[in-house]
Amino acid sequence: MATRVRPSSKRCAVIGGSGFLGRHLVERLVDRGYTVSVFDIRQAYELPGVTFHLGDLCDKQALLSALKEVSVVFHCASPAPGSDDRSLFQRVNVDGTRTVIQACLEAGVQKLVLTSSASVVFEGTDIKNGKEDLPYAKKPIDYYTATKIQQEKLVLEACSKEKGFLTVAIRPHGIFGPRDPQLVPILVDSARRGKMKFIIGDGSNLVDFTYVENVVHGHILAAEHLKADSPLCAQAYHITNDEPVRFWDFMSQVLVGLGYSAPRLHLPYALVYGLSLLLWLITLVLRPLVQIKPTFTPMRVALAGTHHYYSCARAKQDLGYRPPVSLQEAITRTVESYPHLRQGA
Numbered sequence: 156m157a158t159r160v161r162p163s164s165k166r167c168a169v170i171g172g173s174g175f176l177g178r179h180l181v182e183r184l185v186d187r188g189y190t191v192s193v194f195d196i197r198q199a200y201e202l203p204g205v206t207f208h209l210g211d212l213c214d215k216q217a218l219l220s221a222l223k224e225v226s227v228v229f230h231c232a233s234p235a236p237g238s239d240d241r242s243l244f245q246r247v248n249v250d251g252t253r254t255v256i257q258a259c260l261e262a263g264v265q266k267l268v269l270t271s272s273a274s275v276v277f278e279g280t281d282i283k284n285g286k287e288d289l290p291y292a293k294k295p296i297d298y299y300t301a302t303k304i305q306q307e308k309l310v311l312e313a314c315s316k317e318k319g320f321l322t323v324a325i326r327p328h329g330i331f332g333p334r335d336p337q338l339v340p341i342l343v344d345s346a347r348r349g350k351m352k353f354i355i356g357d358g359s360n361l362v363d364f365t366y367v368e369n370v371v372h373g374h375i376l377a378a379e380h381l382k383a384d385s386p387l388c389a390q391a392y393h394i395t396n397d398e399p400v401r402f403w404d405f406m407s408q409v410l411v412g413l414g415y416s417a418p419r420l421h422l423p424y425a426l427v428y429g430l431s432l433l434l435w436l437i438t439l440v441l442r443p444l445v446q447i448k449p450t451f452t453p454m455r456v457a458l459a460g461t462h463h464y465y466s467c468a469r470a471k472q473d474l475g476y477r478p479p480v481s482l483q484e485a486i487t488r489t490v491e492s493y494p495h496l497r498q499g500a
């Protein structure tokens with residue numbers, strides 16, 4: 156009689172493992188003795204002990220071959236938020252996540268840890284010390300956020316103790332750190348084009364920026380604490396640095412650290428938000444003729460001019476989470492990791 160091999164609890168797969176967060180997660184998992192398979196549409200690096208499976212997460216057969224004997228799946232793949240492509244977000248974040256769940260069930264995966272986003276509750280207005288019980292945004296600020304909401308619901312609803320399939324969602328916010336393709340590069344590009352002279356609003360708005368290694372730590376704690384009798388099943392957890400910071404102080408510290416000037420002049424929030432909406436509408440109308448990528452999208456302006464910071468008390472209580480790297484240390488490490496983006500480089 157054929158015996159089914161019981162997956163080792165240290166065998167995991169990282170969907171989106173070639174990305175910024177995914178690669179940091181893979182590196183940490185390897186350090187902790189996990190056997191890791193990466194599933195991604197691209198291979199961005201090589202690492203001893205890591206197997207790469209190239210494929211689209213919407214393809215169940217491709218997923219199934221990567222999930223053989225895997226007990227834990229981390230799903231941190233998504234199109235970039237800035238891509239603004241409605242059908243791509245729907246296909247990957249919603250339909251694709253359904254496929255991931257189905258493949259996990261068929262492959263006998265025991266745990267699925269989703270990288271969601273704290274933005275699932277953000278509607279463009281202030282959130283101060285937001286807890287996980289805030290309702291999902293009724294009017295999500297963009298397609299990315301709208302599909303992250305649907306994705307999180309799908310994953311949490313799939314949690315089934317009867318089927319031996321447990322799920323949890325991690326909601327990070329403003330991830331930054333070495334190799335981030337988004338935050339620091341966009342900031343520096345804006346500074347180099349002379350667009351970082353202005354502070355949007357009065358500059359007092361507090362925001363969470365979370366160091367990538369802390370986000371990774373939260374994911375691994377969640378995977379290791381997720382058990383049938385634990386409070387984690389079908390729950391979402393904010394993972395932050397637990398040190399809200401003024402948005403413009405954070406941006407200024409990174410800019411000055413890299414040799415650029417900090418923004419000084421103030422512009423009224425309502426004016427900049429209105430202009431960004433107008434620009435967005437114009438790009439929408441012109442899209443068939445010309446592709447314009449505005450720096451100041453309504454989403455970015457809303458993020459730059461409002462409070463949005465979250466409580467991670469639930470993660471502290473249920474996961475024993477404490478951010479291992481302080482914000483100051485994280486900024487120093489990040490600035491040092493981008494010598495090629497320094498002024499004059």
Ligand SMILES: NC(=O)C1=CN([C@@H]2O[C@H](COP(=O)(O)OP(=O)(O)OC[C@H]3O[C@@H](n4cnc5c(N)ncnc54)[C@H](O)[C@@H]3O)[C@@H](O)[C@H]2O)C=CC1
Nearest residue numbers: 171173174175176195196211212231232233270272329330
């Ligand atoms: N960067 C941030 O500040 C935040 C990110 N998140 C979430 O964290 C996760 C990781 O984000 P990042 O590492 O920043 O993004 P990233 O763009 O660096 O990585 C995403 C990875 O997913 C892969 N991918 C995209 N579509 C795929 C598909 N159809 N099949 C297989 N792989 C596919 C990409 O090739 C890429 O390697 C995402 O789910 C994102 O929504 C949540 C909160 C904040």
Ligand SMILES: CC(C)CCC[C@@H](C)[C@H]1CC[C@H]2C3=C(CC[C@]12C)[C@@]1(C)CCC(=O)C[C@@H]1CC3
Nearest residue numbers: 236272274329337338341342345450455458459
């Ligand atoms: C041009 C400037 C006004 C802003 C430059 C920095 C921004 C690129 C970043 C500041 C906050 C960041 C952020 C995200 C992306 C990069 C920023 C807009 C997310 C939208 C990434 C995906 C998420 O799930 C939420 C993030 C919130 C913060």
